[in-house]
Amino acid sequence: MNNNEKSLKKSLGRGLVIALVLIVFAYAFQVTDVDFGTTRDEVRQTSITRVLRALAHPDIFVYETEELDVEIPFYLPCPEGETPSLPEAPSSEPYITASAACGAAGEILTVEGFNFPTYAQGPLNFVTASGVKKQLEKFQADADGYFIYEIETPNRQPVAEAQAIRATVRTNVGSPKWSDNAIATWEKIIETIFIALLATFIGTLIAIPTSFVAARNLMVENTSPLTSIAFSIIGWIIGLWAGLQAANRLVALFEPIQENLLLGLVGLLVSVGLLYAVLRWSIPAEDSEKKSLGLRIISSLGMVIFSISTVVLFGISFRALGAAMIEPLGIFGFLGNFIFQIGEIVVMLTPGLVGIVTGAILGSILSKIGQRISDNRPAAQVRLTNIILASVAGAALFAILGAGVEWFYQLANPIKTLYIPAAVGAILGLILALTTSAKKPMPTGLIFYTITRTILNGTRSVEPLVMAIVAVIWVGIGPFAGSLALALHTVAALAKLYSEQVESISAGPIEAVQATGANQLQTIIYAVVPQIIPPYISFTMYRWDINVRMSTIIGFVGGGGIGFLLSQNINLLDYRAASAQMLAIAVVVATMDYISSVIREKFV
Amino acid sequence: MLEIKNLSKRYEGGPLALDDVSFDIPQGEFLAVIGLSGSGKSTLLRCINRLIEPTAGDIIWDGINVTEASDDELRTVRRKIGMVFQHFNLVSRSTVLTNVLSGRLGYVNPAMSFLNKFPQEDIDNAHKELERVGIAEKAHQRADELSGGQQQRVGIARAMMQNPAIILADEPVASLDPVLAHSIMQHLEKINKEQGVTILCSLHFLDLVHKYADRAIALNDGKLMYDGPPSGIDDAKFKEIYGKDAERVG
Ligand SMILES: Nc1ncnc2c1ncn2[C@@H]1O[C@H](COP(=O)(O)OP(=O)(O)OP(=O)(O)O)[C@@H](O)[C@H]1O
Ligand SMILES: [Mg+2]
Numbered sequence: 001m002n003n004n005e006k007s008l009k010k011s012l013g014r015g016l017v018i019a020l021v022l023i024v025f026a027y028a029f030q031v032t033d034v035d036f037g038t039t040r041d042e043v044r045q046t047s048i049t050r051v052l053r054a055l056a057h058p059d060i061f062v063y064e065t066e067e068l069d070v071e072i073p074f075y076l077p078c079p080e081g082e083t084p085s086l087p088e089a090p091s092s093e094p095y096i097t098a099s100a101a102c103g104a105a106g107e108i109l110t111v112e113g114f115n116f117p118t119y120a121q122g123p124l125n126f127v128t129a130s131g132v133k134k135q136l137e138k139f140q141a142d143a144d145g146y147f148i149y150e151i152e153t154p155n156r157q158p159v160a161e162a163q164a165i166r167a168t169v170r171t172n173v174g175s176p177k178w179s180d181n182a183i184a185t186w187e188k189i190i191e192t193i194f195i196a197l198l199a200t201f202i203g204t205l206i207a208i209p210t211s212f213v214a215a216r217n218l219m220v221e222n223t224s225p226l227t228s229i230a231f232s233i234i235g236w237i238i239g240l241w242a243g244l245q246a247a248n249r250l251v252a253l254f255e256p257i258q259e260n261l262l263l264g265l266v267g268l269l270v271s272v273g274l275l276y277a278v279l280r281w282s283i284p285a286e287d288s289e290k291k292s293l294g295l296r297i298i299s300s301l302g303m304v305i306f307s308i309s310t311v312v313l314f315g316i317s318f319r320a321l322g323a324a325m326i327e328p329l330g331i332f333g334f335l336g337n338f339i340f341q342i343g344e345i346v347v348m349l350t351p352g353l354v355g356i357v358t359g360a361i362l363g364s365i366l367s368k369i370g371q372r373i374s375d376n377r378p379a380a381q382v383r384l385t386n387i388i389l390a391s392v393a394g395a396a397l398f399a400i401l402g403a404g405v406e407w408f409y410q411l412a413n414p415i416k417t418l419y420i421p422a423a424v425g426a427i428l429g430l431i432l433a434l435t436t437s438a439k440k441p442m443p444t445g446l447i448f449y450t451i452t453r454t455i456l457n458g459t460r461s462v463e464p465l466v467m468a469i470v471a472v473i474w475v476g477i478g479p480f481a482g483s484l485a486l487a488l489h490t491v492a493a494l495a496k497l498y499s500e501q502v503e504s505i506s507a508g509p510i511e512a513v514q515a516t517g518a519n520q521l522q523t524i525i526y527a528v529v530p531q532i533i534p535p536y537i538s539f540t541m542y543r544w545d546i547n548v549r550m551s552t553i554i555g556f557v558g559g560g561g562i563g564f565l566l567s568q569n570i571n572l573l574d575y576r577a578a579s580a581q582m583l584a585i586a587v588v589v590a591t592m593d594y595i596s597s598v599i600r601e602k603f604v
Numbered sequence: 605m606l607e608i609k610n611l612s613k614r615y616e617g618g619p620l621a622l623d624d625v626s627f628d629i630p631q632g633e634f635l636a637v638i639g640l641s642g643s644g645k646s647t648l649l650r651c652i653n654r655l656i657e658p659t660a661g662d663i664i665w666d667g668i669n670v671t672e673a674s675d676d677e678l679r680t681v682r683r684k685i686g687m688v689f690q691h692f693n694l695v696s697r698s699t700v701l702t703n704v705l706s707g708r709l710g711y712v713n714p715a716m717s718f719l720n721k722f723p724q725e726d727i728d729n730a731h732k733e734l735e736r737v738g739i740a741e742k743a744h745q746r747a748d749e750l751s752g753g754q755q756q757r758v759g760i761a762r763a764m765m766q767n768p769a770i771i772l773a774d775e776p777v778a779s780l781d782p783v784l785a786h787s788i789m790q791h792l793e794k795i796n797k798e799q800g801v802t803i804l805c806s807l808h809f810l811d812l813v814h815k816y817a818d819r820a821i822a823l824n825d826g827k828l829m830y831d832g833p834p835s836g837i838d839d840a841k842f843k844e845i846y847g848k849d850a851e852r853v854g
């Protein structure tokens with residue numbers, strides 16, 4: 001191929017690319033309705049001007065005004081006979097004159113004003129005998145208190161007696177006051193800040209432990225043999241179920257205590273004391289001497305019982321305490337409400353929490369037993385155990401999945417949602433037990449890692465506004481819905497950022513702490529946490545920034561905060577009010593931005 | 605007594621980093637491990653407390669088979685084995701004291717340690733250990749504010765908090781200047797002589813081996829090439845360990 005041919009091809013290619021780009025953009029203009037012609041339209045230009053001017057005059061302050069009416073009589077039409085004359089002009093007070101004292105409707109009249117306060121402004125009205133006003137003009141006096149306008153006399157029923165042309169001067173007296181809009185904006189901007197605060201706080205609290213599970217380097221070492229996994233799954237399921245049942249019963253049992261606040265609080269104290277005593281007794285300062293199995297079981301049983309009773313009593317008595325405090329506290333009633341809500345949350349979460357705790361305890365005990373079997377028994381026995389347990393565990397897991405499907409789709413067909421899934425689970429478990437060697441360690445950590453990452457990625461891809469819509473349906477319009485939605489999104493976003501930080505920390509200190517015989521949680525606390533504090537703080541502040549921004553618009557979909565007010569005012573075409581809210585948002589966002597950057601600098 | 609029997613390690617997809625290595629260490633010995641970079645020294649030391657899972661072979665320590673220990677047993681084994689690292693591996697944002705106290709993590713009540721609470725006895729001991737390595741006044745400074753030599757002393761203090769029967773030191777002086785290197789080695793020597801702690805120390809410089817070690821083993825490509833007194837490494841042996849073209853320095 002010679003050079004000419006090459007450059008020809010090149011040029012052709014280039015031309016093709018340019019044509020393609022042009023086509024793409026032309027199509028883009030087409031689909032996005034680009035039409036700058038509309039911007040030249042007179043009507044649109046006046047309306048944009050009006051809006052922009054309104055935005056430039058945020059509705060924040062109001063003044064008390066004093067009105068001064070200056071008027072001259074005017075006959076419409078001119079009476080028969082003599083033409084009326086204008087009254088004598090005073091020399092020092094404000095007065096107006098007109099080019100004529102009477103006229104027909106639609107006549108052009110020159111009105112002049114003298115001696116008005118400097119730059120005074122107000123309406124120039126035509127006032128009928130019965131006091132009905134029609135605005136002729138808006139006047140503004142000049143530096144000498146003078147104005148002149150041409151007006152057209154209005155088209156009114158002819159009346160014999162004198163009507164009036166009246167200039168009303170409004171002067172602001174006293175100091176400015178916050179307008180109603182400003183007060184509403186203030187209340188809502190506070191609400192906005194607290195939505196962001198709550199969402200960031202709760203989101204961070206949940207994101208931190210989640211991020212450890214979502215960090216590959218921490219999870220990859222967690223392996224356990226199939227026997228232990230199967231045992232643990234069965235233990236978890238039984239424990240969860242038993243815990244849920246027990247907690248529901250207990251809450252119902254203790255419910256009457258609400259009537260007697262004192263009894264509840266005493267019960268709570270006793271329960272905490274007993275829990276502490278069991279903890280002290282079961283965990284010696286140095287775990288050099290091992291307790292017998294019986295003692296260990298008794299002590300864990302005691303721990304379970306007393307933690308459940310503590311949680312239940314805590315929720316119930318705090319709820320009662322808070323409710324009792326709201327009235328007597330007066331304006332500090334919100335503190336009582338806070339305690340009440342905390343109690344409410346605990347009561348609401350109790351069955352789930354207790355279920356998880358008992359599930360975890362039973363799961364870990366059974367998993368230890370499984371580990372021991374796998375470690376100490378001959379391979380054939382282990383394999384047999386695996387075959388049985390893996391099938392049972394698989395069947396149970398898939399039956400639970402089936403129950404989930406049933407809940408969503410309401411098939412009301414146990415064959416499809418119970419028997420088939422259970423059978424499939426059992427077969428999968430069986431296959432797993434048969435195809436892996438009996439004692440081979442399974443990557444449990446990686447499985448958890450993958451599941452957590454998948455859930456996080458899924459949650460993160462849902463926009464907070466969409467979440468807010470769902471939350472509004474769930475808990476109703478208001479700031480609570482917004483906080484829930486933002487908190488959820490915060491968990492997903494932060495856990496991912498955090499876990500990436502965990503993955504990039506230096507492995508040396510972890511190795512060193514592990515080498516001292518520390519367990520996994522100790523390793524995290526002593527070797528991982530100190531390394532991730534600066535990036536965690538930095539990311540949390542970054543998220544706080546985002547949440548403040550988000551909380552300002554989450555109100556558009558009913559999530560509370562200032563967005564609610566803003567969208568309302570925009571829909572009412574009250575741009576001066578909307579302007580105040582936009583201003584508030586700008587101030588808050590800028591301030592938070594500044595504060596977060598200061599904090600970030602301090603810690604990093 | 606620590607017995608290493610037919611220990612092998614193959615990293616995923618790599619060649620054998622340790623190839624059928626066997627040797628014993630009687631309690632109280634100062635044993636040096638030498639060999640070229642990449643010969644498997646670090647791998648060997650990390651296999652002993654199972655920071656790395658060996659592929660095959662046994663590690664018997666005081667009658668316990670470490671390679672088969674469960675997680676709980678492994679932790680009780682690990683807490684009697686101190687470890688000192690080339691790059692110190694301190695938690696740089698924590699205080700010196702916290703770093704030293706973390707040597708007690710295998711012993712203390714886990715629930716209390718989560719709250720960063722240690723028994724007073726441990727805190728006193730930590731100060732004593734810091735005094736022994738000569739940096740008592742640095743206790744409340746952040747670890748990364750210390751010089752390399754000082755950081756390695758913290759590393760030694762941390763290992764000593766474990767009340768160890770054995771210390772694994774992986775090139776403890778490789779990132780220090782010669783003067784500091786000697787002072788760190790002297791600390792290890794003192795621990796070895798005064799408290800009877802077994803020291804298993806990988807080293808790059810033969811003069812250090814000659815000066816401090818009772819015995820030396822040499823690795824080349826994961827294979828054990830030499831096991832005997834440091835003085836037994838003559839020129840022929842040296843070439844076998846370090847390769848034909850190696851020059852003796854020091
Ligand atoms: N994590 C790892 N994954 C894969 N291969 C590794 C890993 N760590 C070490 N190796 C390989 O194993 C062999 C032995 O490495 P090792 O770190 O034990 O050598 P070393 O004697 O300590 O070297 P140095 O003196 O440089 O520290 C080397 O070939 C190395 O590349
Ligand atoms: Mg090394």
